[in-house]
Amino acid sequence: MISTVVIVGGGTAGWMTATYLKAAFGDRVGVTLVESARVPSIGVGEATFSTVRHFFDYLGLDETEWMPRCSASYKLGIRFEGWRAPGHHFYHPFERLPVADGFNLAEWWLRLGDPAEGFDRQCYITPWLCEARRSPRALDGSLFASGLDGPLGRSTLAEQRDQFPYAYHFDADLLAVFLAEYGRDRGVRHVRDDVVGAGQDERGWLTCVRTREHGELTGDLFIDCTGFRGLLINKTLGETFTSFQDVLPNNRAVSLRVPRRDPERMNPYTTATAADAGWIWNIPLFERDGTGYVYSDAHCTPDEAERALRDLVAPGRDDLEANHIAIRVGRNERSWVRNCVAIGLSSAFVEPLESTGIFFIQHGIEQLIKYFPDARWDPVARDRYNDAVAHAVDGVKEFLCLHYRAAGRDDTPYWKEAGTRPVPDGLAERLTVARSMLLDENAVYPRYHGFETYSWNTMLLGLGQIPAAPRAALAHLDPARAHAEFARVRETARRLVAALPSCHEYLATIN
Template identity: 70%
Template sequence: MIRSVVIVGGGTAGWMTASYLKAAFDDRLDVTLVESPQVRRIGVGEATFSTVRHFFDYLGLDEADWLPKCAGGYKLGIRFENWAGDGEHFYHPFERLRVVDGFSVADWWLALGDRSESFDRSCFITTALCEAKRSPRLLDGSLFSSGLDGSLGRSTLDEQRAQFPYAYHFDADKVAEYLAGIATKNGVRHIVDDVKHVAQDERGWITHVRTAGHGDVAGDLFVDCTGFRGLLINQTLGTAFESFEDVLPNNRAVALRVPRDEATDMNPYTTARAMNAGWMWTIPLFRRNGNGYVYSDRFISPEEAERELRQAVAPGRDDLEANHIRMRIGRNRDSWVNNCVAIGLSSAFVEPLESTGIFFIQHGIEQLVRYFPDERWDPVSIAAYNDRVAHAVEGVKEFLVLHYKSARRDDTPYWKEAKLRAMPEGLRARLDLADSRLLDEETIYPRYHGFESYSWNAMNLGLGRIPRTPAPALAHMDPANARAEFARIKAEADELVAALPSCHEYLAKIND
């Protein structure tokens, strides 16, 4: 029986793993986390998927308690700005498309041909809530969509049925600290020390890590949460890393933590603004913004990128420290090798364009619990783990490449080159189909990767990849029900904008 797990590396990945394993296995599993005091965390303000609520509910944590402690805010979706080079914007929300007479409202929007309002404003309620900076919760704490409220209990990503209407923004360092407190209270042993050596047996399996001040730390299963270094999975075990730089253009980022002067000016969404050599994020936290520029150093230098970022989000604030990050874009060929599992950046990373970092961590942890080993170390189960993790990453890769291929920008060398890059196998056929009709669950990437067909369609339509003709069947159908549904969407949006408090007003209440 596997009795002990040693996690090497802290941060969000390490402490999410430690707290989750303790919640899952309690005292039946010894968990030790070894964290170097010298390693600087990358966390610069984090955006998430709506499915992250499964993680917090699994641990039995109350949003009203943990969110204020982590400088948290709400995320109703992502606002994409300037992806056609014209300053315009659209939203990718956490909201499924409604269906009328067997066709989505997006199909009906194409068929009715009324482009006086954009696709996202016509087809989603969330767009109006974002524009009005509304909280998804009323001042009494209730969710605007009451049927989706309440704890999910000990549920997982596999049990996601309804689309929850929001995710979170939070300070990743504060989340790590908060979860560290939960984990150590529940029995996780925390060692703050440098790993000087990783010992292996004659098979190449890890037996222990040797620390500078605490001696040898032995375990049965080792989890690599050392970030892009991949101390165990890559440096020790020599696992091959498969780069995605052939299809995704960006390899660097620079980030700033920017105080927000007007506390009421708090957006309930992430912003991704296209720049000349990449894109810029804004993640609103309760008292500051996390800002960053993701770029390719083939088209702009780190110094120039920092200068552009400062001019855009913090002019005159040369006192704010910039965090330069060299990103390792791709995934390990296998994230589980021998008795070592890589979770977080040591496993895979595909740039933060759709906030997939925390999702990959959560998915990796859940799959580890699902395929948790015994003394047989069943190779079939290990292969199944690697297969699931790889497919989740590959699906996200395809979805992100779509952003660059479908964007209408081609006005700079960076954007011209993005159009010429290779595409993952299968994506070309999907984009060819998207030129003719909207995608569905049968025609998007076929394995679980966290995104549904509404996301693929929202991005294609928002970016400008619009089918040449509407679905021909709709020309033979009465559009009355569709027109009524569009009217209902607008009326519901107006009612919610009037009823809901601002994002800042609600968060200020729970931060008292």
């Protein structure tokens, strides 16, 4: 029987893990979380997947309980600016493509669409809502997408059958504080102390972590949430970390917390703006914006990156403190080694381009519950866990590599190199297919990684990778139903823009 779990490290990863374990097992498993008051968290403001709602519902938390405490706002998608060409933008929404006569609207757009208007506005409702800064909820709290509202209960990522239309932005530090209070109230033992070492038995398994003031903290299962340091998984157990720097260009970031000049001009989306040596994010929280420049230090110094970021998002505000971060891009060969599981940045990280950091945490936690060990420490369960985590990370790696290889920019040394870097073998094959036709479910990364076929095709079309011709079958089909679907998208978008409040207007009612 595994009855005690020790989590090393707090922050978003540590407290998401601790609270989820308590929600799942109650008092049947004791949970201790130890974190140092001297080790700062990296969180500067987080954007998420729409699937994160499963986490909050699993804990029994309503939006009105946690969002105001975390300066949270809604995210309907990501706006990509300048990736195809300066001045060009498109949206990657949380919205599946409508279908007419067996073919989705992106396929029909290749035959019937207006090239003068972006494919995203013709095929999706979400871009219209984004540009009008609309909330996904009406003032009475109802969701614009009928049939998708209501609590999920104790459900997981694997049970999401419908595409929920939004995710969240939140202050990661505030979320950790909120979850720490939630966890302590439900029996998580919280130890504030420095971890100075770890004990191991003759097999190399962990027996305890040693702290400066509280002595030895013993446990059956140890969870490493120490971020890029990998204190247990790498430094103690020596697990191999595989870098993705050969295929993904960025390895540093600098961030700023920026007061919004007009608080009511809150965008309900994350913005990713192409820059000379990487890209710049904007994450609008309820009371401020989280911003940052993700870049390659082969093409830009930290000082140059900070100045470029300040000039774009906070001119004249040199008083704002910058946070410089060295990014460890890649994953551990195994995230579960002996009796230690790494979750969060200590397990894997790619970069924040598609908001996968929280997704990796949530996925890792859910898989841990699924394969939770007993006294046998079944190696099959451990190996299944490691495979699931590795496949999710590798799939995201491929998807992000597509962004750089397919981007239309080549106007700086960084973008010239990014467009010619090697890609994983699987992605090379997919890009070959994409030159002839849009990808289908048989042509995207086949293991679960959080991104559906529509996401792959949205990025390809948005970045200007247009197949040579529409599918031949469309020339033999009556286009009437497709025309009707295009008209429905446009009419629904216009109706919702007129009916829904602004994002700030709605959130002000729950803050």
